[in-house]
Amino acid sequence: MASNKKVIVLGAGISGLTTAYLLHNDSYDVTVLEKNDKVGGSIETVIENGLLFDRGPNSALETTPLIAQLVEELNLTEQFVYANKKGNKRYILRNNQLHALPISPPAFIKSRLFSGKAKLRLMKEPFVGKSQDGYYQSIAEFVTRRLGQEFLDYAINPFVAGVYAGNPEDLSIKSAFPKLYALEEEYGGLIVGTIRSIRKRKKRKEQSKQSTKMISFKDGMKVLPEAIANHLGSKVKLNAEVVSIKKTSDGNYGVTYNEGEQSLTLLTDIVLSTIPAYTAGELFGHFNDGLKKHLAAVYYPPVLVLYLVYNKDDIGQPLDGFGFLIPSKEEKSFLGAIWNSVIFPNRAEDNKASFTLFIGGSRNPGFIYDDEEELIKTVKREFEELMKIKGEPIHLAKRFWEKAIPQYTIGYVEHENYFDHFEKDNRGIFLSGNYRGGISVGDCIKNAELVLNKINSLQ
Numbered sequence: 001m002a003s004n005k006k007v008i009v010l011g012a013g014i015s016g017l018t019t020a021y022l023l024h025n026d027s028y029d030v031t032v033l034e035k036n037d038k039v040g041g042s043i044e045t046v047i048e049n050g051l052l053f054d055r056g057p058n059s060a061l062e063t064t065p066l067i068a069q070l071v072e073e074l075n076l077t078e079q080f081v082y083a084n085k086k087g088n089k090r091y092i093l094r095n096n097q098l099h100a101l102p103i104s105p106p107a108f109i110k111s112r113l114f115s116g117k118a119k120l121r122l123m124k125e126p127f128v129g130k131s132q133d134g135y136y137q138s139i140a141e142f143v144t145r146r147l148g149q150e151f152l153d154y155a156i157n158p159f160v161a162g163v164y165a166g167n168p169e170d171l172s173i174k175s176a177f178p179k180l181y182a183l184e185e186e187y188g189g190l191i192v193g194t195i196r197s198i199r200k201r202k203k204r205k206e207q208s209k210q211s212t213k214m215i216s217f218k219d220g221m222k223v224l225p226e227a228i229a230n231h232l233g234s235k236v237k238l239n240a241e242v243v244s245i246k247k248t249s250d251g252n253y254g255v256t257y258n259e260g261e262q263s264l265t266l267l268t269d270i271v272l273s274t275i276p277a278y279t280a281g282e283l284f285g286h287f288n289d290g291l292k293k294h295l296a297a298v299y300y301p302p303v304l305v306l307y308l309v310y311n312k313d314d315i316g317q318p319l320d321g322f323g324f325l326i327p328s329k330e331e332k333s334f335l336g337a338i339w340n341s342v343i344f345p346n347r348a349e350d351n352k353a354s355f356t357l358f359i360g361g362s363r364n365p366g367f368i369y370d371d372e373e374e375l376i377k378t379v380k381r382e383f384e385e386l387m388k389i390k391g392e393p394i395h396l397a398k399r400f401w402e403k404a405i406p407q408y409t410i411g412y413v414e415h416e417n418y419f420d421h422f423e424k425d426n427r428g429i430f431l432s433g434n435y436r437g438g439i440s441v442g443d444c445i446k447n448a449e450l451v452l453n454k455i456n457s458l459q
Contacts, residue, residue: 004029006268007455008255010242010283013041014441015433016274017228017236018070018448024232026452031266032232033257035241039229043441044399045220051354052220052347053307055399058338058356059083059216060441067215067445074227076217083214083322087343091324092158093332098317098324098386101155118150126189135413139168139176146190158325161335164439165303165361166407167328175412218346221441245271245283253428270455274433276300277406287426294418298435300403302368304359306334306379309395312353316388319353324386334359334379337387352394357383362407406435423454430454 007023009016012034020030042056060067071080091098092113099113109119128146131137139160143152152168160168164176174181183193217223229236242257248267256265273280277298285292312319322343325336335358341347348354359379360367367375380393419431430451434440437447 005270006266007031007270007272008033008253008266008268009272009274010255010280011041011274011433012036012039012225012229012236012238013274013433013444014043014225015041015444015448016272017225017232018066018445019272019274019432019451020232020235021070021228022448022452023455024235026456028270028455030232030235031268032229032236033240033242033255034236034238037238039236039238040222040225042401042404043221043225045222046397047219049395050349051309051352051395052340053354053397054216054221054340054356055305055307056401057221057441058340059214059221059343060445061212062215063212063442064446064449066449067442070224070228070445074224074231076223076227079217079219079223081216081218081344083216083343086320087214087322089321091321092154093324093326093330093386094154096330096386100321113154114150118148118154121148122151124148125191128189130184130188135172135174136411137173138410139171139173142173142181142184143168146184153329154327157329158327158336161328161361161363162325162358164407165301165335165358165363165405167362170362170407170409172408172410172412175408175416214343216344218344242283247287251428270428270430270458272430272432272451272455276403276433277435278403280431280433284429284431287429288422290418291422294415298415299362299407299409300405301362301365301407302360303401303404304367304372304375305399305401306357306359306376307354307395307397307399308357308380308383308393309348309352309354310389310393311391312351314389314391315353316390317386323355328363332382333364333375334382335361335363337383354395355383355387361404368402405439408439427458 004027006029009020009030009032012032016032017039020032024030044055046053046055071077090101092101094113099111101113102108102111125146139156140152143156156168160166160171164171183190187193187196240257240259242255244256246254248254253268253271254265255268255271256263277295281292281295319339319342321339323336323338326332338356340354340356357379419436423430432447432451434444437443
């Protein structure tokens with residue numbers, strides 16, 4: 001337990017709020033400073049005329065028991081929902097047709113998503129040797145070596161676009177998908193590793209992302225960060241933009257922030273940053289030139305999120321899945337679509353269907369220079385053709401993220417190691433957020449416990 005040590009948390013996204021919640025429960029004197037007028041960070045939910053649009057993350061995977069703990073302690077049981085089982089079905093586009101991604105050996109054999117040659121190639125996977133350069137190996141190199149080019153093109157490429165809005169050629173297998181990499185390192189291969197690790201997972205409370213359930217809330221993902229903020233009350237300060245962090249003569253820290261026209265300084269024992277890497281670099285760069293360089297090197301591509309609602313009677317494609325992803329080989333103007341109203345309740349009226357489409361990312365960052373109106377028309381036309389939609393949308397909304405998702409690029413381990421060394425050399429400063437330890441909501445919540453343990457180790 002802490003001795004009422006003071007902690008200032010920078011940022012009221014899910015990382016900052018969850019860690020602040022745990023610190024508060026552990027008797028730390030916590031203050032959260034958020035420059036915006038609302039909490040949640042990239043978690044944004046808009047509800048208008050009976051339509052619910054999650055403009056950032058639309059769900060989370062229940063990969064840690066902490067999620068259930070938060071739901072119970074914050075009295076969110078009535079809001080908490082699991083995804084419809086229809087959401088287990090995922091589609092991939094090939095030759096302008098939607099194919100269900102096979103999730104069982106019989107389905108894989110029958111699937112028309114992969115050719116017979118690709119299916120035979122998969123049988124070679126257990127006999128492929130381990131790599132020697134895992135830290136600097138791309139996802140594309142790893143998958144091609146173990147599973148073949150076609151599996152990369154029509155499974156991993158769209159999957160990486162769906163998770164990171166990224167390119168498998170650019171991302172590090174070790175940093176971006178550490179559990180996949182670990183299967184090769186620990187067991188020598190993916191198929192053997194998957195089979196042998198099932199028994200181990202059953203003994204752990206933490207579930208794998210492949211088998212765990214998808215969750216959200218009836219009123220959208222914003223419910224969780226808002227509930228945490230309400231629990232913390234006055235400890236969360238909005239419209240509080242931090243402008244400087246300085247070390248004091250007694251080894252603590254002075255955090256100066258602007259609140260309206262007023263400039264205020266708080267003294268604290270510990271500073272926990274959960275703000276994006278590019279912002280953290282500006283605030284902490286004076287402590288260490290190398291830190292600023294590493295933080296600035298974390299790339300966040302732009303993403304345009306498009307929200308469309310149609311009458312169900314106008315849709316020819318059966319609404320029986322999570323949505324679909326588009327391989328880059330298909331040369332479409334967007335990355336994929338989530339079928340919101342299929343997955344969770346309260347997203348649209350029963351006679352309507354809502355969808356979220358994603359545009360840009362690392363695959364096409366130059367879209368920001370295109371005419372947005374024309375781009376949306378093109379995306380809408382392509383989507384309507386694939387979904388066999390004959391009518392116009394009854395609602396359209398959008399959200400542009402200039403810097404969306406941090407990319408765990410090849411050699412990202414150098415950043416990770418540098419952040420670790422910086423924390424050791426600057427006692428009382430901790431760097432967290434979705435550029436460390438995983439980008440998903442579940443990762444951010446799980447990492448809050450790891451940060452709590454690191455802070456407790458200072459005692």
